[in-house]
Amino acid sequence: MFEARTRAARALLQIVVTVLTIPFVFPLVAMVQGSFAGTGWNNYRAVFEIRALPLFFRNSALIASSVILVVYACTMLAAFGFSKLHIRARETYFWLLLAALTLPEVVLLTPLFATATTLGFYDTYLAVVLPLAALQIPFTVLLARNFMDGIPNELIEAARIDGATMARTFRSIVLPLTRPIAAAIIVLTLITAWNDYLLPLVFLQNPDLQPVTLVPQFFVSQFNNDQTKVLAAAVVTAIPEVIAYLGLQRLFERGLSAGALK
Amino acid sequence: MDHEVLAGPGVRAHGAAAPRRGSRGTGQKRARRGRPRVSGVPWILPALVVSAGVVYYCIGYTGWISTLRWDGISPDRTWVGLGNYARLFQDPVFWKSMEHTGVFFVVTTTAQILLGMAFAALLHSRLRLAVLYKVAVFVPVVLAPATMAPVFRQIYAPDGQFNKILDAVGLHDLTMAWLAKPATALAVVMSIQVWQSVGVAFILYFAAMGQIETEVLEAARMDGAGNLRVLRSIIWPGVRGTTLALITLSAIASLKTFDVPYLVTSGGPSYGTEFLGTFIYRMSIPQSEVGYGAAISVMLLILALGTAIVFNAGGRDKEIRRV
Numbered sequence A: 001m002f003e004a005r006t007r008a009a010r011a012l013l014q015i016v017v018t019v020l021t022i023p024f025v026f027p028l029v030a031m032v033q034g035s036f037a038g039t040g041w042n043n044y045r046a047v048f049e050i051r052a053l054p055l056f057f058r059n060s061a062l063i064a065s066s067v068i069l070v071v072y073a074c075t076m077l078a079a080f081g082f083s084k085l086h087i088r089a090r091e092t093y094f095w096l097l098l099a100a101l102t103l104p105e106v107v108l109l110t111p112l113f114a115t116a117t118t119l120g121f122y123d124t125y126l127a128v129v130l131p132l133a134a135l136q137i138p139f140t141v142l143l144a145r146n147f148m149d150g151i152p153n154e155l156i157e158a159a160r161i162d163g164a165t166m167a168r169t170f171r172s173i174v175l176p177l178t179r180p181i182a183a184a185i186i187v188l189t190l191i192t193a194w195n196d197y198l199l200p201l202v203f204l205q206n207p208d209l210q211p212v213t214l215v216p217q218f219f220v221s222q223f224n225n226d227q228t229k230v231l232a233a234a235v236v237t238a239i240p241e242v243i244a245y246l247g248l249q250r251l252f253e254r255g256l257s258a259g260a261l262k
Numbered sequence B: 001m002d003h004e005v006l007a008g009p010g011v012r013a014h015g016a017a018a019p020r021r022g023s024r025g026t027g028q029k030r031a032r033r034g035r036p037r038v039s040g041v042p043w044i045l046p047a048l049v050v051s052a053g054v055v056y057y058c059i060g061y062t063g064w065i066s067t068l069r070w071d072g073i074s075p076d077r078t079w080v081g082l083g084n085y086a087r088l089f090q091d092p093v094f095w096k097s098m099e100h101t102g103v104f105f106v107v108t109t110t111a112q113i114l115l116g117m118a119f120a121a122l123l124h125s126r127l128r129l130a131v132l133y134k135v136a137v138f139v140p141v142v143l144a145p146a147t148m149a150p151v152f153r154q155i156y157a158p159d160g161q162f163n164k165i166l167d168a169v170g171l172h173d174l175t176m177a178w179l180a181k182p183a184t185a186l187a188v189v190m191s192i193q194v195w196q197s198v199g200v201a202f203i204l205y206f207a208a209m210g211q212i213e214t215e216v217l218e219a220a221r222m223d224g225a226g227n228l229r230v231l232r233s234i235i236w237p238g239v240r241g242t243t244l245a246l247i248t249l250s251a252i253a254s255l256k257t258f259d260v261p262y263l264v265t266s267g268g269p270s271y272g273t274e275f276l277g278t279f280i281y282r283m284s285i286p287q288s289e290v291g292y293g294a295a296i297s298v299m300l301l302i303l304a305l306g307t308a309i310v311f312n313a314g315g316r317d318k319e320i321r322r323v
Helices: A005-036 A041-048 A053-084 A092-104 A105-121 A126-148 A153-161 A168-178 A177-194 A198-204 A211-223 A227-247 A251-261 B007-012 B016-032 B040-063 B083-089 B092-123 B130-142 B143-153 B160-168 B182-210 B214-220 B226-237 B240-256 B258-265 B276-284 B288-321
Strands: none
Touching: A005 A227, A005 B007, A005 B092, A005 B130, A005 B143, A041 B258, A053 A092, A053 A105, A053 A168, A053 A177, A053 A211, A053 A227, A053 B040, A092 B040, A092 B240, A092 B258, A105 A126, A105 A198, A105 B040, A105 B288, A126 A177, A126 A198, A126 B040, A153 A168, A153 B214, A168 A198, A168 B040, A177 A251, A198 A211, A198 A227, A211 A227, A211 B040, A211 B092, A211 B143, A227 A251, A227 B143, A227 B276, A251 B130, A251 B182, B040 B288, B083 B288, B092 B130, B092 B214, B092 B226, B092 B276, B130 B182, B143 B160, B143 B182, B143 B258, B182 B226, B182 B240, B182 B258, B214 B226, B226 B240, B240 B288, B258 B276
C-alpha cells in the first residue's frame, strides 16, 4: 500500500513496522525471561514434577473435542436446513438463534449453577461443554449458512433426481463442499473452548477435571506464589498453542477473524 | 486470509453476491411447481435445542431470579419485585462499571483500528520478513488471557519490566506501581486488551486492502498523491465496511469484558477496573447476592442487544447510502 521508491524510504518503513511490533513481542520475551529467573531450568523441572500437569492438558483436550463435536454436528445440520430446506418462519428461527450471539458467559452462571446442582451435573464436563457449545453455535451457524448459500441449489436437486435421500445428499455432496468453512469453524471453536476460563473456574471444582486455563492458579498455590515457576508454567501452557498456530497459520487467522465477517 | 473461501464456492465461481440470490430464487420457483418439499425443521432442531434452548432458558431463569433476594442456595427466597433494579440505578459501582466500559470501548477500538490499519498497510508494502511481523502480532490472539495474566501482573509490578524500561530510557519519575492506582490499572487492562485484539483487526484490514484495485492506487499516484494522501483518500474509504464491523464487534466485546480485568486486577483497586462482567461475578459468586447479580445480568443483556441492533442498523444504513 505504501510506496517506497528509495532505499532510505524502504528502510524507514521497515524500521516503523519493527518498532510497532516490539510491544507485541515484549510480553512473550518477558514471560520466557521471567521463567528462567532465579533457579533457571530448575523452574521447569519443578513444573514438570507436578504429576497433575498432563492431566490438565488431557482435560482441555477432552473439553475442546467434545465442544467441537457438538458444535460441528449441530452447525452443519442447521446451516443446511436454513440454507436449502423449507422451513416456515425460517428467518424468525434464525434471528432467535442470532440474538444469542450477544450473550456473555457470566450471565449464564447463576441459572446454570442452580440447574446443575439440582439435576446433579455440577462438577462434570457437561456443565462446561453445554454452555460453551450453546454460545458458539449461533455464530458458527451464521458462518456456515452464508457459505452454504453459495452452493448452487441445482447441485442438490441433481442428486435428488438421481434418487439420493436428503441425508445422503447432505453427506456426499454438501459436507465435502463445506470443508473450508468447517475447518474455520473447528479452529475457532477449539480456541474458544481451550482458552475458556470462567466456566471451568465456576463449574469444575475437582482438580482431576480442570483444564489448562486453571493451571496458573494451581501453581500459585502450589509454589507459594513463586513467580518464576508460575511463569514457567505459563510458558509450558502457551507452547502447544503457539505451535498449533504456527503449523496452521492460515486456518487460525481465517477462523479467528471470521468473527467480523457478517 | 482471503475472503473467498468464507463466501462459498458459488461466490468464488461468479464473483459477487448476486448469483447467490439468483440461485435461491430458482429454487423457490421449482418448489412452487410442486416438487415435494423436505422440511428443514428436524435439521435445525438440534442446534435450536442445544443453543437457543440453553440460552433462553437461562435468560428466563435470570429474569425471574432478578426479582428475588436470594443467596443462590438456601430455600429462603424473598420476592422483591423490581427492588434489585432500583438498587442498581443507585449503585455507584454500577455507574463506575458503565463508565469504564465506555472508556474501554473508545480507547481499545481506536487503538485496534489505528494499529490494525498501520500493520495491514505496512505489510502490503513489500517489506522484508513480513511473515515474522504477522506472526508476532497474531500470536497474542491465540494465547489464553488466563495464561498471560501472571505475565502482565509481573510486567506492571513495581519491580517489573515496564518500570525497568522507563528507568532505562531516563523516565524514572514515571515509574510507579501501575496496578495500585485505579486510573493506571484501567490503562493496564486496556493495554492488554489492545495487545490481544490488534491481530484480528490487522488480518481483517489486510484482507480488505487486498480487494482495493491496484489501478486506482496507481492512478492516484500518477496524479501525484503521496502515501498519506492515498491512505486517507483511497484506503480508508475502501476498508470502511471492515472498520464498521470492527466497531460493532468491539462494542459487544467491551460489554462482555471479563477475563482480563478479573485475572489481572480483580476489578480493583477500589473498583477502578470494575466492568459489568466482573461486577456480576462478584455479586453472584463471592458475595452470594444472586438476585442482584441477575438484575445486573438483565441490564447487560439489554445493553448488548441494544448495541447490536443500533450498530447493525447504523452500519447498513451507511452502506446503502454509499452505494
